[in-house]
Amino acid sequence: xxxxxxxxxxxxxxxxxxxxxxxxxxxxxxxxxxxxxxxxxxxxxxxxxxxxxxxxxxxxxxxxxxxxxxxxxxxxxxxxxxxxxxxxxxxxxxxxxxxxxxxxxxxxxxxxxxxxxxxxxxxxxxxxxxxxxxxxxxxxxxxxxxxxxxxxxxxxxxxxxxxxx
Numbered sequence: 001x002x003x004x005x006x007x008x009x010x011x012x013x014x015x016x017x018x019x020x021x022x023x024x025x026x027x028x029x030x031x032x033x034x035x036x037x038x039x040x041x042x043x044x045x046x047x048x049x050x051x052x053x054x055x056x057x058x059x060x061x062x063x064x065x066x067x068x069x070x071x072x073x074x075x076x077x078x079x080x081x082x083x084x085x086x087x088x089x090x091x092x093x094x095x096x097x098x099x100x101x102x103x104x105x106x107x108x109x110x111x112x113x114x115x116x117x118x119x120x121x122x123x124x125x126x127x128x129x130x131x132x133x134x135x136x137x138x139x140x141x142x143x144x145x146x147x148x149x150x151x152x153x154x155x156x157x158x159x160x161x162x163x164x165x
Contacts, residue, residue, distance in 0.1 A: 025064060025147045035059040035157040039086060044159045056086040059095055059157050063123040066147055069130070076143045079126035080109040080157065083119070090115040092163035098156040105138035108160065 036055035037047035044057070063079040080095045091114050097107040107127065115121045129140050146152055 023148060023150055024066070025150050025152070027062075029150055029152060030061050030064055033061050033152055033155060033157070035159075037159060039162065042088075042162055042164050044162065047159065049156065054085075057090075057159065057162075058083040058085065059159065060120075061097070061152075061155070061157070063126055064143075064147065067128075073130055073132045075128050075130040076140065076147065077126050077128055078107065078143065079123040080111070081121045081123060082111055082115060082159075083121075084115040084117055086164075087117050089117070089165040090162065091165055092161075093121075093159060094161040096158045096160050098158060099142045100154045100156055105136075105142045107139055114165075 033049070034051075035047060035049055035058070036052045037044045037057045037059070038052070039045065039056045046052075060081050060083070061078070062081055063077060065077045067075050067077050069075055078097075080097065082090065082093055082095070084090045093111045095109045095111065097109065099105050107129070109127065111121045112125070113121050129136055129143055131137070131140050131144075133140075142154075146154065
């Protein structure tokens, strides 16, 4: 009886410790990646991943999920959003997700929607980075490494274009 209890306790320790230490990216990990900018004459003049006072725009990466497609191809669904604090209506933007250590595999997001003051764009339209497409294999590999190591420290963002009404 004592052996059975010991065995069950040992088994449950290994089973539950494995769940507690799941090594993949979660939504909580993504909340730390915020890119804030000051704009002047509709052009970003200063941006940082460090917290800044009263930014005009904030860029987030709220959608980064591992998905299995119907044909058993693995992919990542990913999208950035912009929070507009500029007191102007934003009608579009391009945001680049950079991978530190080289430009190979960078991803450019196109945000093509109207974002009013104090509103945030949606992730209704997102990018699908598939494992089976040779042209984006580098992006897929970098996303895979970040996702399965739960590490976005090699990510950086940049606003490449802004369009206001």
